[in-house]
Amino acid sequence: MCNCGCNTCDNKNALTLNESLAPKHILSEGLKYHMDNNRPLTEHVYRAGSENYFNLWAEARSLYSRQILEITNKDDLEILTETDLGHFGVLEDGTRVPLDFPMELTEGEINEGYNLYEAKKKKNNKPLNKPMRDSSGGKAYKVYVKDPKTGNIKTVRFGSGGLRAKINDPKARQAFAKRHDCKNKKDRTKPSYWSCRLPSYAKLLGLKSNFSGFW
Numbered sequence: 001m002c003n004c005g006c007n008t009c010d011n012k013n014a015l016t017l018n019e020s021l022a023p024k025h026i027l028s029e030g031l032k033y034h035m036d037n038n039r040p041l042t043e044h045v046y047r048a049g050s051e052n053y054f055n056l057w058a059e060a061r062s063l064y065s066r067q068i069l070e071i072t073n074k075d076d077l078e079i080l081t082e083t084d085l086g087h088f089g090v091l092e093d094g095t096r097v098p099l100d101f102p103m104e105l106t107e108g109e110i111n112e113g114y115n116l117y118e119a120k121k122k123k124n125n126k127p128l129n130k131p132m133r134d135s136s137g138g139k140a141y142k143v144y145v146k147d148p149k150t151g152n153i154k155t156v157r158f159g160s161g162g163l164r165a166k167i168n169d170p171k172a173r174q175a176f177a178k179r180h181d182c183k184n185k186k187d188r189t190k191p192s193y194w195s196c197r198l199p200s201y202a203k204l205l206g207l208k209s210n211f212s213g214f215w
Contacts, residue, residue: 014040015060016070022063030056031063040073054098057086092152128153131194131201141198145188158191159198173199 015035046052063069083100134142140159182196
């Protein structure tokens with residue numbers, strides 16, 4: 001309650017626990033500190049980017065979603081309802097990265113894990129579903145796709161130099177489509193999907209083709 005009794009002014013508690021649903025002793029020390037000192041979560045007791053920082057946001061999010069914790073601070077509410085701060089995503093190589101972490105930290109504040117996150121984020125900031133030439137030497141082309149099962153970005157490599165020479169040969173296209181059952185290739189995370197649709201992306205790959213669809 002606020003000091004004047006109106007229950008509407010800025011002095012209203014930033015965090016209030018519904019003790020009929022959960023006892024206060026279940027709270028972490030950090031959340032207890034914020035509650036006892038009427039301190040909004042955006043005035044965080046822990047260093048931004050630390051493990052405790054993310055854990056406290058995750059704890060508050062969980063309690064708020066179950067209506068155990070009442071939050072009145074507008075900035076706190078915006079973060080809890082419009083971002084995923086406190087949650088983690090997983091990159092293709094299995095690296096866990098914090099979601100919606102908006103803070104710009106100094107070099108001394110950034111830990112090794114966050115440096116890795118930034119590097120991986122830049123590496124994975126790639127155009128999706130747009131085939132391109134592959135300079136790795138293993139295959140002729142590559143494409144970045146989002147795996148619908150995991151949500152991770154995946155690199156799919158496909159094609160070879162021999163296929164490129166036959167893209168405008170009707171007989172070769174027909175034989176390829178039949179041999180690879182192209183009409184039933186629906187999975188974008190598989191090389192066969194992109195190999196079957198190579199003519200549709202001919203211009204992106206620098207190939208000469210005046211038709212679209214399967215081989």
